[in-house]
Amino acid sequence: MIPLSWYLIVSAILFCIGLYGALAHRNAIGILMGIELMLNAVNINLVAFWRYITPEVLTGQVFAIFVITVAAAEAAIGLALIISIFRNRETVIVEDVDMMKW
Amino acid sequence: MEDLIRLVPLIPMVPLLTFALIAIYVRRYHKLSSYLAVAAIFVAWALSMVIVFSAVARMPHFAEEPAVHLTLLSIPTGGTTLDIGVQIDPLTVALLFMVPTVCLMIFIYSTGYMKGDPRYSRFFAYICLFTTGMLGLVVADNLLLLFICWEVMGLCSYLLIGFWYEKPSAMWAGLKAFITTRIGDVLLMLGMVLLYTQTGALRFETVFTGVEHLAETNPTLMYVIALLVFGGAVGKSAQFPLHVWLPDAMEGPTPVSALIHAATMVAAGVFLVARMFPIFAVLEGMPALTWVAAIGAITAFFASTIAIAQDDIKRVLAYSTISQLGYMIMALGIGGFVAAVFHLITHAFFKALLFLGSGSVIHGVNTNDMMEMGGLRKKMPYTFWTFLIGMLALAGVPPLAGFWSKDEILAVAFDRNLVVWVMGTLAALITAFYMTRQVFLTFMGEPRNKEIHAHESPPSMYVPLIILAIGAVLVGLLGVPAEVPVLGPLLGNNPFHHFLAAQFSQWQYVHLPHVGFNPAVMLISIAMAGAGIGLGYLVYGRKPLQAGQPDPLMRLGAVWTLLRNKYYIDEIYRATVIRGTIGLAGVLFRFDQGIIDAIVNLIGKLTERWSYVSRLFDTYVIDGIVNGVGRVTSAVGEELRFIQTGRVQNYMVIVVISVVLLMGVFLYL
Numbered sequence: 121m122i123p124l125s126w127y128l129i130v131s132a133i134l135f136c137i138g139l140y141g142a143l144a145h146r147n148a149i150g151i152l153m154g155i156e157l158m159l160n161a162v163n164i165n166l167v168a169f170w171r172y173i174t175p176e177v178l179t180g181q182v183f184a185i186f187v188i189t190v191a192a193a194e195a196a197i198g199l200a201l202i203i204s205i206f207r208n209r210e211t212v213i214v215e216d217v218d219m220m221k222w
Numbered sequence: 223m224e225d226l227i228r229l230v231p232l233i234p235m236v237p238l239l240t241f242a243l244i245a246i247y248v249r250r251y252h253k254l255s256s257y258l259a260v261a262a263i264f265v266a267w268a269l270s271m272v273i274v275f276s277a278v279a280r281m282p283h284f285a286e287e288p289a290v291h292l293t294l295l296s297i298p299t300g301g302t303t304l305d306i307g308v309q310i311d312p313l314t315v316a317l318l319f320m321v322p323t324v325c326l327m328i329f330i331y332s333t334g335y336m337k338g339d340p341r342y343s344r345f346f347a348y349i350c351l352f353t354t355g356m357l358g359l360v361v362a363d364n365l366l367l368l369f370i371c372w373e374v375m376g377l378c379s380y381l382l383i384g385f386w387y388e389k390p391s392a393m394w395a396g397l398k399a400f401i402t403t404r405i406g407d408v409l410l411m412l413g414m415v416l417l418y419t420q421t422g423a424l425r426f427e428t429v430f431t432g433v434e435h436l437a438e439t440n441p442t443l444m445y446v447i448a449l450l451v452f453g454g455a456v457g458k459s460a461q462f463p464l465h466v467w468l469p470d471a472m473e474g475p476t477p478v479s480a481l482i483h484a485a486t487m488v489a490a491g492v493f494l495v496a497r498m499f500p501i502f503a504v505l506e507g508m509p510a511l512t513w514v515a516a517i518g519a520i521t522a523f524f525a526s527t528i529a530i531a532q533d534d535i536k537r538v539l540a541y542s543t544i545s546q547l548g549y550m551i552m553a554l555g556i557g558g559f560v561a562a563v564f565h566l567i568t569h570a571f572f573k574a575l576l577f578l579g580s581g582s583v584i585h586g587v588n589t590n591d592m593m594e595m596g597g598l599r600k601k602m603p604y605t606f607w608t609f610l611i612g613m614l615a616l617a618g619v620p621p622l623a624g625f626w627s628k629d630e631i632l633a634v635a636f637d638r639n640l641v642v643w644v645m646g647t648l649a650a651l652i653t654a655f656y657m658t659r660q661v662f663l664t665f666m667g668e669p670r671n672k673e674i675h676a677h678e679s680p681p682s683m684y685v686p687l688i689i690l691a692i693g694a695v696l697v698g699l700l701g702v703p704a705e706v707p708v709l710g711p712l713l714g715n716n717p718f719h720h721f722l723a724a725q726f727s728q729w730q731y732v733h734l735p736h737v738g739f740n741p742a743v744m745l746i747s748i749a750m751a752g753a754g755i756g757l758g759y760l761v762y763g764r765k766p767l768q769a770g771q772p773d774p775l776m777r778l779g780a781v782w783t784l785l786r787n788k789y790y791i792d793e794i795y796r797a798t799v800i801r802g803t804i805g806l807a808g809v810l811f812r813f814d815q816g817i818i819d820a821i822v823n824l825i826g827k828l829t830e831r832w833s834y835v836s837r838l839f840d841t842y843v844i845d846g847i848v849n850g851v852g853r854v855t856s857a858v859g860e861e862l863r864f865i866q867t868g869r870v871q872n873y874m875v876i877v878v879i880s881v882v883l884l885m886g887v888f889l890y891l
Contacts, residue, residue: 139878142871142874143871143874143875143878151870151871214869214870214871215869217868217870218867218868218869219868220866220868221866221867221868221869
């Protein structure tokens, strides 16, 4: 059986990729995708911990489903915001959308 | 009786409510005010008569239980309660017979006398309050209520004596009456407070029981208390040396003079001494009573001599009142309690009659000066005949009221103290003389001032005169000594004496002397009355005084001048007491200005300085801290706001770094 640490390593790599994407992309949609990756890395963790540590209760799986639901809602709202910004300013580059300062 | 006592509080309450009603609502309707006042006093009179007759029916029980009480109000004072209520005992009953009757007559008379006065309603409101004071004083069962009513009367006397305050003399007279009686009031209040501290009670019965113990433990204090209480009576009853206000009180409307002199004010002083008689009698050897007797005898004699030389018809009567009050006080001083109360009652009837009669004369001729009068007998028949009856009663002609009461006093005096008896007998002689002089000067001979056209007064004035005259004739018969042949047994063996003698039966230490009938004393007093009247006739009656002719008594020379100027007592007071008071007030004024004000100003200045320092501290320290906090906050915010870049990824970087740092903190610390 594959040890737990492998899953955790995959999840950590996935999380780092997602974090990098969220921090480094200039495109808002790219940032959104990065966040999506980070959430899924967490999901892998949750499921892996459930399977290896507490298989008798379903907390890990239920938590993962909650996270997927939240991620879906987040993606919907995020995309709606991006569309709204694009309609107003004809750009999805986050560096150009910096009116909210000082 | 025990049920009827519930009516007693109403007796003073009815005039009190009428006073309020007139003063507040019906002031503008003069006629209605006077009707209301007369109705109120009539109700009080009717209630009093109910009480009097039921008390007479209860007479045998008074010996066992002299007083019936009704407590109206209980005021908790620490551990004890102060009960204020009313009581019925023989003394109260005796006064409830006299006061409302005389007041009723005076009220009816006033409706005629005061007609046309611009302050007609106010007058009736005041006399209602006045009557409330006297009735409340009579029925009170404790010293506090008595004192309150006493002060109400003091106020009313001030208001009524100065009723015509447009006249400066009336205004001053009111002031003089108020201040002079106030000296007595202060003494009384001190006495009352001392009594309360020593006996812990103000109700008469409790006080009388308490003083018995006090007289044994601290006789000096008891003596002082008795003299202080007597001081109150001296002021109120115008006894020497505080008698100066009463003659000046003649400035008030005549019904007020009658009210003050007969039924209320001055009677209150005698009533007080009678009421508090046990506290005078409790000391062995009765030194306090000796003072009472001395003051009374001196007043009785000297006031009567002053009355000889007065020309003002009302002033003669005023000095006569002082003298007769001296008689009563004197009687109390020698233990003649019953005689004093008897004289108080008979005197009220004939003195009210004389005052109202003189008012009627003044109403007819518009002057107070007897030298301007004369020959009024034919023009004012009702006034003349009733005045004559009053004069004979005062002079002590049998069988009128004044004779019996005066004789009883002199009988007691003869038995107890010969000096007092001599002074009283001389005063009786002089009284008969000056009253004869007054009647001759006023009513006999021919009019001395041709310009005065006298007229008889309206019925509302002479009907009360007639009723009071009947009273002046008959009231004395209540107290005819039992030993007088024929008359005594016929009139029930001196019912008044039997009734009143039960007053102090509860207190063993009060010995009321029982003085038998003394024909010699009675004959001497008849002779004195006859001699006084005869002398008066010789001087004024044989050759009636003509216009412009000087008073025949002026031949007395220096004595006349002395009497005419009332022994210069007013002048002496002005030179000593009044001047002294004003001088002292000046000194105190300068003390106030120089020292008290300086201290106050200094304190004010120091406070001002201190507040200046305090202000600086506030401005620079307190405000500095508050403003500093604000300024620092704003400066820090100014610097920190540049973190807010508006770039989402910057924020995210900060979040990531923070999370990593926090993880580091949690894992390694």
